[in-house]
Amino acid sequence: MVNAATGRGVHLRWGAATHRGARRVLNEDSYLASASAFFVADGMGGHEAGEVASAMAIDAMRPLSWMEVVPADDLRDRVAVAHADVAGIQAPEGRGAGTTLTGVVVSEQDGRPYWLVANVGDSRTYHLADGALEQVSVDHSEVQELVDAGALTPQEAAHHPRRHVVTRALGATARPDADYWYLPLQAGGRLLVCSDGLTTELDDDRIAEVLLGRPDPQDAADALVADALAAGGRDNITVLVIDAVGVDGSDDADDAATAPRASTPSVSWEDTLPREARATTGGVA
Numbered sequence: 001m002v003n004a005a006t007g008r009g010v011h012l013r014w015g016a017a018t019h020r021g022a023r024r025v026l027n028e029d030s031y032l033a034s035a036s037a038f039f040v041a042d043g044m045g046g047h048e049a050g051e052v053a054s055a056m057a058i059d060a061m062r063p064l065s066w067m068e069v070v071p072a073d074d075l076r077d078r079v080a081v082a083h084a085d086v087a088g089i090q091a092p093e094g095r096g097a098g099t100t101l102t103g104v105v106v107s108e109q110d111g112r113p114y115w116l117v118a119n120v121g122d123s124r125t126y127h128l129a130d131g132a133l134e135q136v137s138v139d140h141s142e143v144q145e146l147v148d149a150g151a152l153t154p155q156e157a158a159h160h161p162r163r164h165v166v167t168r169a170l171g172a173t174a175r176p177d178a179d180y181w182y183l184p185l186q187a188g189g190r191l192l193v194c195s196d197g198l199t200t201e202l203d204d205d206r207i208a209e210v211l212l213g214r215p216d217p218q219d220a221a222d223a224l225v226a227d228a229l230a231a232g233g234r235d236n237i238t239v240l241v242i243d244a245v246g247v248d249g250s251d252d253a254d255d256a257a258t259a260p261r262a263s264t265p266s267v268s269w270e271d272t273l274p275r276e277a278r279a280t281t282g283g284v285a
Contacts, residue, residue: 001218002033009248010106010113010185014038015218015241017225021197022233029195029238030054032103034065039103040238042123042195044169049097052089057082057099057170070105072180075118079170079178086171098172102137103193104242106185113185113247120178121166124199126192126207127183133192133208136181140168190217191242194224197235201228217241 001015012035020027028043028050041057043050060082064070082101089097100121107116117125119137127134168177183189190211198207202224210227214220221239228237 001216003245009246010244011187011246011248012106013217013243013245015216015221016239017218017221018238019225019229019233019236021236022229024236026051027236028054029197029236030058031193031238031240032058032061032065033240033242036067036070036106037061037064037103038105038191038193038240038242039101039118040123040193040195040240041170042100042121042197042236042238044098044100044166044172049089050099053086053097053099053171056085056089057101060085061101061103064105068106069113070107070116072107072116075105075107075116075180076178079118079120083170089171096172098169100166100195101170101178103240104183104191107182109182115183115185115191117181117183118178119180121169123195124193126194126204128190128192128208128211129186129188131212133204133211135204136183138179140166140179185244185247187244187247189244191240192224193240193242195236195238197233197237198224198228198239200235201231201233201237211241217243 001013003011003013014033016031016033018027018029018031030041030043032039039058039061041054043052043054061078064074064078067074079101086097086099100123102119102121102123102125104115104117104125107114117136119125120140122139124135124139125137127136192207192211206227207224210223211220214223218241220241224239225237
């Protein structure tokens with residue numbers, strides 16, 4: 001577990017855990033956890049390419065960790081750099097490489113601290129507050145499009161054979177078409193940033209149960225990875241848990257010293273590359 005205070009009086013604690021899973025040879029996930037930037041990238045593209053893609057995306061985001069507060073334009077610029085870097089990878093056998101990217105930075109609006117969330121792909125960022133877990137990011141995936149269209153229920157989507165097919169990824173599409181959201185940064189809030197190796201194995205109810213029952217963020221991150229492994233561990237699993245334990249000058253700055261309380265085979269790389277990339281590399285759309 002790491003404790004840190006940003007230059008704007010935001011006091012954070014966080015924990016991080018990653019595992020290659022029970023069935024994968026390589027861990028193609030990468031992550032960044034620092035005083036002001038927290039990201040998870042889940043690489044795709046086959047042997048070595050996915051590992052390189054996720055690492056390059058995280059390296060592109062690393063300069064944000066040196067800022068006390070991250071402006072929105074700086075975040076967008078780094079996402080664009082990550083996209084360009086990944087797009088330039090020469091993947092084995094001409095397969096092409098890509099990576100998801102999701103996470104948060106410490107930002108502000110009108111002088112007040114905010115989380116700024118960014119997402120490309122189907123890794124996820126969640127917010128836990130007042131005992132309720134909310135998925136902030138929206139999956140860029142075929143099944144999410146079917147859910148949005150009313151053709152699938154969320155329960156059906158969780159078991160759909162094409163649930164791993166993403167529709168956007170860094171490096172694999174024409175542009176880094178990320179989504180962004182602002183969230184108020186308040187003491188007592190908890191964020192979860194994770195790859196889909198967690199959410200494939202555990203539903204939101206179980207994730208919330210662990211987050212609510214484990215006040216220490218490192219303990220919570222370790223427990224989520226262990227539970228995902230016990231449930232099958234069919235993919236790489238990466239988890240970041242970030243607690244805002246104090247915000248100087250806010251009404252609740254002294255109220256939150258801890259976090260809130262209250263058998264399908266693994267898919268091949270062709271199933272996980274975005275549709276646009278798969279079309280250019282000989283995959284079936």
